[in-house]
Amino acid sequence: MKTPNPARRNEQSRRAILSAAFDLVAESGYAKLTVEAIAARAGVGKQTIYRWWPSKGAVFVDAVLAVTGDEKGHLALPDTGDLGADLRAVLRAIVDEYNDPRLDTMSRAMTIEALNDPGINTEIVERIMGPHLEATRERLRSAQRAGQVAEDADLDVAVELLYGPIYHRWMLRTAPLTHEYADTVAEFALRALRAA
Amino acid sequence: MKTPNPARRNEQSRRAILSAAFDLVAESGYAKLTVEAIAARAGVGKQTIYRWWPSKGAVFVDAVLAVTGDEKGHLALPDTGDLGADLRAVLRAIVDEYNDPRLDTMSRAMTIEALNDPGINTEIVERIMGPHLEATRERLRSAQRAGQVAEDADLDVAVELLYGPIYHRWMLRTAPLTHEYADTVAEFALRALRAA
Structure with missing residues (x-):
């Protein structure tokens, strides 16, 4: 036995x-x-x-991290060398997540909890949002080294340019979240960030 | 008598x-x-x-509308002809509102309610957010006529480029909301939107 x-x-x-x-x-x-x-x-x-x-x-x-596959904190953005393609890919993936009814419900529950409880907000920001924002900044640093993003661009704001519009639309339900929309946001962000 | x-x-x-x-x-x-x-x-x-x-x-x-002075729906953005100055002014004013503890508490309460109740969300979006977003689009249309914003820029996304980053930072409390930050967001948005 x-x-x-x-x-x-x-x-x-x-x-x-x-x-x-x-x-x-x-x-x-x-x-x-x-x-x-x-x-x-x-x-x-x-x-x-x-x-x-x-x-x-x-x-x-931990349940959210397990389901979104971010459990190990090994989030990374694709780095094909084509910044536009990589940003479109990540924004489309986020749009797909928000359009998944289970993840939508979970994310709204998580948001309510974060609003009610600053401790949970800190946990969510440090363990879920933080690594994702840092992975995005890392991709943008690589683009800075390649001369595709202005050297003096503020990358803390740059990540908000990418994710803020989608978050705003998702939270307020002002309009549908489509791949075309993700591409438009990526294009605006590219224009905002690129080296002169 | x-x-x-x-x-x-x-x-x-x-x-x-x-x-x-x-x-x-x-x-x-x-x-x-x-x-x-x-x-x-x-x-x-x-x-x-x-x-x-x-x-x-x-x-x-109605209480929120009365306090924020938007009660009559006569919101308008300044139009001095200098789009950058006008956007900085409006983004700084929004940052000031979020930094006001009473308005912060009220806005978080409103957000929780909107997440819990799609009916309230619709009321808030139509009566509070909607007029403000439309006033912003109107200012950007004026800038398009003046050749300062690309003719084909999607203005529904443009307003989210302006307000999405601030909303994201306020909701998640990832970093302080300062006037310098408002100016950086305005500058990125200007670059994203300007005519080629």
Whole structure:
């Protein structure tokens, strides 16, 4: 008889917990999420969750990272040498994420939580947004080295030029988010940033 | 003895109700706002409020419009002929609004409400954001006529280039909102939009 592998059992429980948290928020919203409900759905005890996470918010952020594939923080933007193509690709991918009903629900829940709780906002910004913004700045630094982006361009603002318009449209639901729209934003940003 | 003036009395009650709604949200957040609390603070009966507004959300949107001075929908951007100066002025004014603690609290409350309730989102977008975005497009159309903005620039996206970055930074609290920042956003937008 084989000895059970505790590391593998732990990993299975962890996956079940994250998946339960994600599904529960997608179904009923973050406000109704409880550690009890996650435990019941995942088939684990509450104390298992509290052993690994301090709060439902911490579980939730890990669940988002697991689903978006950013868990390891190894986000990178494509660098084909063609800055326009790379920016269009990333903006189209973001538009696709916002148009996915499950990710849309999750992102709105996350936004409400961040507005209600500055601690969760910090966690989301540092662990989800931050690495993505930094990966984008890294791509723009490479474009600066290649002479495609002005040397003195403020890259903290540059990333907001790329993501701010899409975020604004998504949050306020002022107009549809399409690939054509993503391309227009990329084109405007390229013009704003390019070396004179 | 003078006859009381019902129109003036109504206007006084209306002002008291809007002011009460604004103060209550600034103090305790929108979630805790009730028509009862507004009535008590304004010194009117609940039925007076329900005679004029269908819901607390409708009172709230009118309260925001009254405080931001946009009540009559007569928003306009300055048009001095110097597009850069006019955009810097409007972006600096928006930064100042977001840095005002009362307006910050109100705007975050409004955002949570819009995320929770698509009906309120529509009301906010149509009555608060919409007129402001249209006034901005109107200023950009004037710049197009003056040859300062490319004729084929998509002005729906152009307004998001101006307001999206600031909104993103304000929502996520990633960095301070300063006048210098407003000027940088205006400069990027000018470069993105200008005629070739």
